[in-house]
Amino acid sequence: MSAFGETGKKSMYEIKIKEKIEQITSLEDIKLTTPPPGFSGDLSSNAALAAGINPRKLAEALNELDEVEKTEIAGPGFINITLGKEALEEEIKEILSSPALYGGGTKKGKVLFEMVSSNPTGPLHIGHGRGAAIGDSLARIFEKLGYDVCREYYVNDTGNQMQLLGESVKCIQQGQEVPEDGYRGDYIKEIASGLRSSGDLSKAAGEKILRMHFETLKNFGVEYSSTVYESDFIRAKKVEDVIEKMKNKGLTLEKDGALWFKSSQFNDDADRVLVKNDGEFTYFASDCAYHSDKAQRADHLVNIWGADHHGYIERLRAFFKSFGYAEKKRLDIVLYQLVDLKRGNEKVSMSTRAGQFVTLDEVLDEVGKDAARFFMLMRSSDSPLEFDLELAKEESSKNPVYYVQYSHARICSIFRKKGISFEDVKPSDAQGLGDEEREIVKFLAHYPFLLQKCFQLDAPHLLTDYLRQSASTFHKYYDTVKVIGSEKERQRLALLKAVKEIIKDALGLIGVSAPERM
RNA sequence: GCGCCCGUAGCUCAGUGGACAGAGCGUCGGCCUCCGGAGCCGAAAGUCGAAGGUUCGACUCCUUCCGGGCGUACCA
Structure with a gap:
């Protein structure tokens, strides 16, 4: 059955032709192409070749369809199909009768997108923009196809980097030197001056930065339906729970004063620490709790990650396998390569040191939402993206x-x-x-x-x-x-x-x- | 060392085994008495990183090698 079975769009000629070919050849999910220059016909199929059947037999079957005017056999067994005019007219009528539904579907499963999920320690940069553009656009496509989509932001609001954030703010407020590996840059000074010097500085600064993230993302056209906090998973003992379950399943071992997940039994390169020898959970431990939680809430999970996190994939998949989620749920991890900013022929420095990076806000201010989102999707996520600010601003057909x-x-x-x-x-x-x-x-x-x-x-x-x-x-x-x-x-x-x-x-x-x- | 991604026209990149490898930009040459010229048409430009293999058929799959990027934490 075609992927469009539920839509009721039966007048679409490509579906009818595909279904006929699949029926005759017993092939699944065949694809139609366009005949090369010099050959007549509107569509072309290699299905007879692929299935090893007589192309004439398939051609005759296709000729019986109302949508097909004629067929020709060419080369080693390609079938070139000429469509009838009515089929083409029906297609336009279909589009005009319900434009928004054309190509769409209804009533499919629940899909949970996790994207950006930056640490609340600094502004979103251009790379986060790529993740947001890929994730949000994919989410929109899924919605169009009829999936129940949730866009979720996972906030890593615990751990060393949050403490460092608090310390950095405190130092700035007290006019002291920011620690060696601390956070600096203008944004942190603004935040420091806007916060009272009492209370939990790291928490207050993190919340403020998170609000900035959502503001930026909103300007980028991305709105979330849900936000979850790592600290909540820890507070609600969900991390402990998942570790307990892992212990009960015999998936853990103790070594060097730490608790490890035996992920090497599930295709990972090495075992991974869940509880450090100082008693703290690793990021991975809370991520297991989070993904366990997500797996209860959706049938299909999509994570949009920067390519620098690729080493993390196998351990997460190992967890998924060990809990039996891998068989029941689909987990897609979309990696995207880095963004290289250019201005004409000049490279724009992307150093994150000393707070010198190009933020998503800056790019949005300079080129606008439309150009930014379009440019972010001009390349496969597997390829590094060269983003030319000059071209993105240009009001000409070059752009x-x-x-x-x-x-x-x-x-x-x-x-x-x-x-x-x-x-x-x-x-x-x-x-x-x-x-x-x-x-x-x-x-x-x-x-x-x-x-x-x-x-x-x-x-x-x-x-x-x-x-x-x-x-x-x-x-x-x-x-x-x-x-x-x-x-x-x-x-x-x-x-x-x-x-x-x-x-x-x-x-x-x-x-x-x-x-x-x- | 090991792992992931990339290597296709001068540049940036499409191309989930099929017929002569494509696009945009750049270069060169054309088209405005005509609905938006922010447009259209044409030309030059390639041993698809290299070598083997699988296949009737390989840019695509497998192996090895060479370049480049990114990982390889009891950080997140």
Whole structure:
């Protein structure tokens, strides 16, 4: 059954063709491609080759579909499919009848996203922005597909770094030198001067910094539905509980005055300390409690982590296996590589020493939310990201954000010029599309499959590429065809509305606005 | 040393085994009596880091090697 089974969008031709191929070949999750230049046809399949069956047999079966006009066998057994016009028109009607639902789904399981989760000891920097952009956009895609999504912020408000924060604030307040490995920089001075010198300074400073984090993230278009504190897990004895359970399962050992989790029995390189010989819990111990808690609350967990935490993955997975969660729950850990800031050809220093780092606030102030979010998703999370502040600000077609937003504004402008609103377009207006519209319709029809791919690969960056192609496909089409005043004005306006809706939807999924004028 | 990620056009990067490897930028050359030129069209540009292997078929999977980044705490 296709991933779209629950949506009821049965008129989508790619689904019908896929299902037919899967039925004939017994293959699962086959993919359709586009024939290479020089070959005719709209879609192409290698399924006969892959399944080792006679391509003619599959081609004949496909010919029986209403959506298929004809098929051709090419090369070693590829089948090139030409779609019927009705199938293409149906697709546009589908988009127009419920734009927001196109490619979406309903009633799926609960997914819990953990993202950013920075220590409350300093401002969020540009790297956190990448994590937030990836996590929030992926969360939006999951929501669109029908999942019940929770965005959660886990606050590491215990441990050495919090004590150091308190000490740093205290030193500043008393006009003393900040400790060697303490926190400095302008932000900490501001916080110190805004706090009373009595009470729990580390707690007060941490809360203040956390509020700053949420403020920044809100400006970045990211809103959380839940915040959890490491200190609460400790206070509520949840860390003790999980360690007790580990002991009972025979998963621990004592060595050198510390308590260890036997994670090497579950594919980790080494055993890991849970309770230090001074009696304190490690970060890992509270993380086990936290992930145990998350596993009770959701079917599918997604953690967005900076690549510098990759060494942590195996021990967490080891914990998941040892508690039997691994079989029942899906745990995705999305790692993202670092961000290199540039200004034109100049590298911007990212040293964290002495508080000299580029904060997310600074980037937002300089380039704005739309450009920042778009740029953060221009690369696969596996690749380092080169972020050019100069380009992000540029108001020209060199800047992909403007290029895409412009295509949206341009379509809005055409409707203004014609003097009608988008609501005036009816799905039935798509009736009678011509061959000139073929390419662009096929491109739009692929949107739901792109969303599936984003979902399957945890790869929201595919959307930025799709958006650039959407804009380009539209501009090319619009350059060759007359819309207002043409014989096919009604059909073409309907098509433009469909393009506009898909671009708006996709921009929304990456948290970028779709302006009607620029 | 070990582990993870990366190595594809001058630059930045797409490409979850299939037909001749793609895009943006940059370079060069075209297109504004015409709905937004913030646009479009064309050209030059590649031994997909190297070598083996698996396969009817490899940028993609496996092995080894060479570069670069990041980890490798009783820190978080």
